[in-house]
Ligand SMILES: Cc1ncc(C[n+]2csc(CCOP(=O)(O)OP(=O)(O)O)c2C)c(N)n1
């Protein structure tokens with residue numbers, strides 16, 4: 001058959017865009033309009049002159065779909081660069097989470113001990129709660145949250161993934 | 174034309190249009206564009222064509238663009254003006270037609286307040302334009318105007334919206350004509366990758382059962398591409414087929430041409446696609462109307478795909494060689510390489526292949542039963558073609574069976590003479606598109622081949638034609654049914670004709686006359702020629718109510734969910750192969 005069976009894989013894609021109104025809507029609209037997955041999406045202005053922003057989007061699909069996603073992103077007028085960090089050599093990925101845990105006594109001590117083991121910082125505390133700040137791979141954050149669930153997890157805010165290719169060159173160089 | 178002294182945003186728009194070579198705008202006024210209309214009133218470089226519905230302004234701009242290769246321009250007001258334009262914009266997006274649409278918007282300080290006639294135009298049109306702009310500073314206006322035209326016309330063309338708040342039309346700034354600097358981020362690829370083109374030529378030269386499959390990309394590339402395509406076909410001797418959008422890019426009467434392919438394509442074209450060993454796709458996009466069931470599409474071929482839009486490659490069908498570039502440029506390189514390598518087609522294999530194709534041709538898949546008591550719709554198109562072809566007419570269509578019969582039975586030998594809503598299938602397209610084409614070619618014969626249901630969707634444009642003295646001809650194949658809907662109900666729904674009969678049709682002759690146009694009616698085959706001649710003789714818009722066989726279906730047909738080798742050739746065939754439930758779920 002002409003369409004080979006293709007496995008679904010997760011890809012992290014970096015997109016450098018003009019920092020103008022509506023760009024994020026274009027990107028998100030493209031994903032929803034064409035039925036692509038967004039597992040995580042982050043965006044912030046990154047250039048010194050604030051003219052460009054960088055979007056990191058984590059998506060999943062067959063190789064054909066991933067190719068489509070990249071080609072469709074590249075077609076948007078305000079998009080400068082599209083890079084598939086998953087395909088183009090090694091990269092580092094990080095996510096930041098703020099995790100609120102409430103409890104007293106044994107639970108509180110245990111939460112603090114585990115936070116220390118995960119290198120989470122305490123950024124807020126009362127005598128019955130903590131807010132921890134934790135960065136790392138998403139799997140590490142997942143693991144931490146699983147532990148905290150038993151120790152009084154109240155709520156969590158995660159940034160989604162940001163990522164860069166390893167090595168000395170940048171996307172636009 | 175740069176000005177040092179500040180001029181109004183409305184004047185900046187008009188100066189930009191003049192500098193961009195625009196001479197006509199199709200539009201409809203309203204509160205949010207009054208400053209623009211006042212500026213139009215006070216100049217005479219740009220002609221304004223008042224339409225009767227904003228959808229028609231867009232289709233007219235499309236007709237203008239498709240018949241000239243230049244961008245079409247529309248101007249509409251905010252709110253309902255902009256929302257009425259959405260169908261036309263989507264139509265232009267799906268058919269890759271360069272159109273720039275200026276929309277009025279409420280003043281910037283009112284945006285977001287649910288002001289009178291406010292709509293989120295950039296939000297609404299984002300998914301149905303190639304790009305859109307909201308101008309919030311008059312200082313950027315000239316730049317946006319020029320960039321919008323560049324985006325609309327370059328690469329894969331498409332519609333662009335510029336939303337212009339009313340205060341921006343009034344505010345002043347100097348008009349500085351932007352220099353043609355490279356765009357910051359948008360850079361369409363025109364030249365194809367040479368290594369891939371070489372590889373493609375090698376594959377082509379070795380083919381035993383080749384097919385060339387072309388689409389609208391050849392037309393969009395410009396007339397030179399059509400010439401180059403002829404040379405490629407002459408050089409190789411390979412058979413060629415075209416999508417609905419590509420008709421005219423290659424002469425329909427050349428013996429290499431197998432006719433249109435796809436859902437209502439010819440038997441020989443579809444079977445050649447199915448059986449080929451090398452497929453060269455030039456400026457087409459493997460649309461579902463062309464491929465039929467994707468997993469059974471041309472199963473034994475190596476595929477080469479040339480497209481200016483990288484996202485078209487490997488979207489629906491996996492190809493072996495993808496070449497991003499303008500079809501014309503890539504064909505030119507292919508010809509050069511073919512010649513420099515002194516490639517020779519495999520004559521022996523080719524002869525066998527042509528013999529096979531001629532056998533398929535022998536089935537005469539477009540044959541129909543002629544009658545002398547009723548006009549058969551196919552016959553009407555055949556006669557229309559025979560009697561008008563020496564005038565090189567521009568043909569537009571509405572959507573339905575008549576559209577497919579026009580594609581099958583009207584011969585197109587030149588690009589830019591055939592305009593039909595391919596991707597979106599928009600009923601109501603044909604009349605305004607004909608108006609746009611007629612504006613561009615005032616002396617030419619322009620005919621909208623219509624259905625009686627479709628024509629009612631933009632019939633008000635007869636008034637536009639009368640006002641601007643546009644002698645467009647509307648040739649209605651009146652079968653009293655939404656024939657294409659009825660045909661699917663025949664094939665898929667046990668002949669239960671739910672809502673596909675149009676009761677209470679108007680008297681089209683008197684309708685035409687009410688608009689100040691002429692109306693003709695014909696129902697006897699013996700009178701058909703005289704009626705067509707009469708239509709051409711009348712110097713003004715004419716509506717022809719051509720009464721045709723009511724229950725005729727359009728064949729061949731590849732039903733939805735079927736493959737190229739599972740075509741229905743006739744009504745008798747249709748009974749034998751009921752459509753699967755999967756097929757029923759497809760449009
Ligand atoms: C705006 C719009 N609405 C609905 C349809 C669905 N549709 C496709 S063909 C058709 C019937 C067209 O009837 P007519 O214009 O009489 O053409 P015929 O098929 O009879 O030649 C309809 C309703 C469409 N294509 N466009």
Ligand SMILES: [Mg+2]
Pocket residue numbers: 573624625626650651652653654655656
């Ligand atoms: Mg009809």
